[in-house]
Amino acid sequence: MKKGFQALILAVGLILALAPAALAGTVTGDQLRQAFPQAPAPGKTLTRGEFAALLARAAGMQVTSDPAGTRGDAWYIPAVMALKEKGVIRGYPDGGLHLDQPVTLLEAAVMASRVLGLPDGVTAPEVKGSLGRESWGYTPYAWLVRAGLLQPGQDASALLTVDGGVAFLARVFGSDPEAEKIVQAAQQAQAKVKDLKFAGSMAISVRLRPGAAGEVPAVSMQGNIESEFSYPLSLHQKVEMTLNLPVEKTPGKDLPPGGKVQVTMEQYLVDGIMYQRVEAPGMAGPRWMKLPKGALPDLEALVEQSRNAAGLPPGLKDSFHFQYLGEGIENGHKVHRIACYGRIDDWQALMQALPGGLTPEMEQALNQAGGVLKSISFWGVEAIGVENNLTYAYEMTGLVAFADKFQGETVPLETMTINMKVTDYQYNSGLKIQVPAEALTAPEVPLTPSAPGIAQPLPSDNGKSPGISG
Template identity: 40%
Template sequence: MRKVVLILLVLLFSVCAGASLAFAQPLDRGELLGVLPQAPDLNEPVTRGAFGAMLVKAASLPAVSGQVYQARDVDPGSWYAPALAALRERGIMAGYPDGTLRPGQPVTGAEAAVMVARTLGLFGTPGQPEAGPLKPDHWASSLYNWLVNQGLVSARSDPEGALTVREAADFLARVFGSDPQAVDIVEKSGRAQAGVKAMRFKSNIDMVMRPRAGMAGQVPVLSGSGQISAELVLPATMHQVARWRFEAAGGPAAEGGRLPELETEQYLVGGKMYMKMTDPATGKAEWMRLPENALPDLEALMKESLEAGKMGAGGMPEGLKPYFHYQLLGTAEKDGRKVFEIGYYGRIDDLAAFFKLAVPESLRDTLDGLQFERSLEKAGKLVRSISYWGRDYISADDYLPCGGELRTVLSFADRFQGEAVPFELIEMRMRVEECAYGEQIKIELPPEALQAREMPLPQEETTGS
């Protein structure tokens, strides 16, 4: 199981790092208008029911399984009822306090923006509220302003005004497709990154684990912040230093508030992992080495992943493309040089299916096939969805990334292996502050790490359960 987890982490890193090589294709307005029962007047306001049906089509949301309770003002036999059921089940179209969805009412810009953001897995924003045209006390401010900052909604748009059919179709096509200009830039960036031999970066991370509704006082709200400095010499030599600070609020584990700080340092050299960890109780640091049989062949794994990334967009599985969306937000000055600002976002609802697409067939031989399938199945049952969004700064000179921001929401299933999952989600925000590339980056294992004792690991279960 440990090998599976490590391999999945490496693959997730390589897939996300090479996300510029997989992208959603542009959507055609006609495809979205095709879900309407008759040809509409493009200049007329679009109803909430019609917008919901177009949204389900644009996002390729699957139909609900079994019977779903419909709002009292939705005719179960109406043409848009299945789409509204899918949106209602996922919490995307929550409706009004009186229990209605008002499908015949024109949809406003704010309502449309909130439904789209929720479809992408964004039900709130971690950290500070997004700055934008809507004031913080507006019910839709956080999500609407996020879409403005991502370049998906114009800051000049009227959030309270009704959308026309044309505006709704164009909006959905823009969100659930990719900007061709942005795609061209990230493809060039992907080719530039394929030639990188070594890199260094520093990042700051904020995260929070939110308890499920009804668990207040039983489990704490866990939050943390950290700084990570990393150096990587490809294909598989790494040095990383991480410093973490955690706090707990509410719940039995929250007494005392701040938890002990944690600092770790690790090297991956010659296929061996060395870790320096500080005991929070004693403050003493010690080097440990993971047993060699605890690791897969990371060098071969990274080489294979990088080679897959070098194949370009045409070499990526077609099924991966809908997971990545890109928009060109404009240009800016960063550290005295011109950069492209690229907004990106996406959502993974079926983790097992995603990794089956992302993992090259040749890499599956690294693991026992049955173990690999079981691990994916377990992960898919625990994780309901992963949503991600952010922006990259790409140098206009050499097309290498020179900073960026990534926000991720990992949502858990209600139950896992017969037990209730107390936490609803994890939200994380990572800001890459510094990036450097070049063969002058060297990684050398310190002498004290060479004397590290082998870390004892518990025996893994080998049952067929």
Template identity: 90%
Template sequence: MKKWFQALILAVGLILALAPAALAGTVTDDQLRQVFPQTPAPGKTLTRGEFAALLARAAGMQVTADSAGTRGDAWYSPAVMALKEKGVIRGYPDGGLHTDRPVTLLEAAVMASRVLGLPDGVAAPDVKGSLGRESWGYTPYAWLVRAGLLQPGQDAGALLTVDEGVAFLARVFGSDPEAEKIVQAAQQAQAKVKDLKFAGSMAISARPRPEAVGKMPPVSIQGNIMSEFSYPLSLYQKMDMILNLPAEKTPGEDLPAGGKMQMTMEQYLVDGTMYQKIEIPGMEKPQWMKLPKEALPDLQTLVEQSRNAAGLPPGLKDSFHFRYLGEGIENGHKVHRIAYYGRIDDWQALMQALPGGLTPEMEQALNQAGGVLKSVSFWGVEAVGVEDNLTYASEMTGLVAFANKYQGETVPLETMTINMKVTDYQYNSGVKIQVPAEALAAPEVPLTPSAPGIAQPLPSDNGKSPGISG
């Protein structure tokens, strides 16, 4: 198995297991205005260069006056070049950055979305807005509308004043105090749950690099997931998935008709031992296998610490942001709707988010796995009960951008989109988890860092339901 693919499986599993639980830092209007060498005149139109300086400050980017490639005498030139180097500001079709031109709301939204980790080429969510799908900036516009950062009726082509640009960035890179309060209450409520059942759907799509399209066709996976948890930690989980391969572009006589391959995966975790069975058409009779305790982290410790934690370590607290979207009804419950979003591109900080319990071998494997990722961003919406602060619906999208190379091998994938949607949560219903006799009698299969793609825990095996409340 390719080294990059092994790392990919392990890395993606970890980032989904750590779906946002952090509270975001807040950038204020006054802090942003400090980037101007002189106080702007009231009502002044904001230029693209000035917006770049505000964006760099809002995102906490390191900008130095002697940045390589800096040109021009404008005070905002170092910020412009820093954003250009990261692909945030790309200029016009004529190749010019035109930093002295007024910035539009759509240009501001596109640049902000790139800083937040929205990769090129991802699909746009379904939203109601004033901008047409044919627009060059429709996809980032739609994601920001979904997150409550843009209003559907706003004129995307409007020129921003300094005040409007500052307010926009303070909103994007801050969090609603009301939303943060609800998130904290949801975490506290989750910590008191005795058992949980949920069912939902998942979809994964991978986009190859342009130069790898002929060698590696686009791949997608769709499926359903059902999970039962009994705390402190017992679980049963079943996933039914369909792998979609373009039959006309995929060699191999064993490819199923239409390029569709169905796979079922079941697993139990009881008393610190994991039992797993995978069923794929064409393989011999599926067999249960047992993973040795010493090859897995102390999952009970992970769950208890994460359920009672107020958030992730300080290194990640500025990476996620929350917006309050208003009230609604979900499965008969009156709920608060909370949007969350953020980006992680510091793998070491992500590793520190684990509360402990990893074996040295697995920790080493996870550190190596970080090399396959360039950045990961999360965009989700959670429905939290008004009366009990429990989650009753959630949708999370993880957007992954990959490094060009990993340990000398070219990574043929450019991006991956992972979507999980759950609309059926049941709490404290008396879940009883019993491992079947055939699983208890299964042979033990070692889990080693050299084979991280085998029998890995599923994304929600950290004992948390998908979303912010775990």
């Protein structure tokens, strides 16, 4: 389990490095309207079944076609079945899907958020909106408000017309041209940066599936991160984290009070060699280790790919979307605020996006992580300088949903949430990164992960309370 988790974190880290390079595909209202076998009447109210068909088309889902009249089913049934299989449309407490019933904006938002990879049980961000926290759909509503896809004053209970549903989905699964233009300018500006420092906070939390809580302790951690980059690529990073372990469920008797464990991790990457330092309770002292030069992918190529927007395979380009949130002030700079969100569940496309030179061990680690993951979704807001197109603040949440089973065994984890918030950026300060002398003499530790030994249960997909639809 430990080695598998390390491989998973490594894989997620590589995805995070790639994500900013992706520019979104677009879907238009005219394309969505082609889902209807006949043009709907002007002002027609959209039903839940019709919305399902539009949603499947907007998301580019593979739907088994059923020519009209073949089975006597409604034309949207194949799309409904595809969404039902993926847990996107679940119905009401009475078990019915009620496909002929009008769809509300909130139901539409909930179903769209599931397609975007928003897992059940994730914490809602802080937003100002018209919907109360007691609502069954508040969490996905809040995430879509934060991303600029819903306006705070919109009536979430309003029934959607065909025009309204088409406009909503075209916005969710498209991108604001102004936002994309700003993001491209930011990538061009970033490619000219010679060195960069930033500091911020990071938090990781794990949600267990029902039945796993008594077998595996839930772990959360939070702390601070400091990073320095000198291009083409030298880096120094220091992370100070507090791990919160449930004392009553954690083996051993040497946990500190409250199960709070302080861990410091530091790493240098210079001349293609990674040096790592770990300091934690129970260790005789800080421990340095060195990874073989060939154990890591071509990180310089990876960074340049991201900095220069070299591009990703089409399957990943269409997975990320941008929305313009308006102007603001950040650290004394006038900025554009850009929301970025998207989902990755095509592991093969991701592997194709990585630069060449992966070691067999690295490929094994990534492929194993791909077997454990169901999807990874990203929800971020970036503040980009109006005058120089450089980033001055960034908040990103990565939401990892785990597969039900891996290698025939149930997986104990339901979701993992990784949140990073950075508000202190410094550019072109003449930074020089030097590896400490004690790191240079550290023992070499090869990266040879083995297959993760995971043996616990994923939660059932019912987390609905009375009155929940969607």
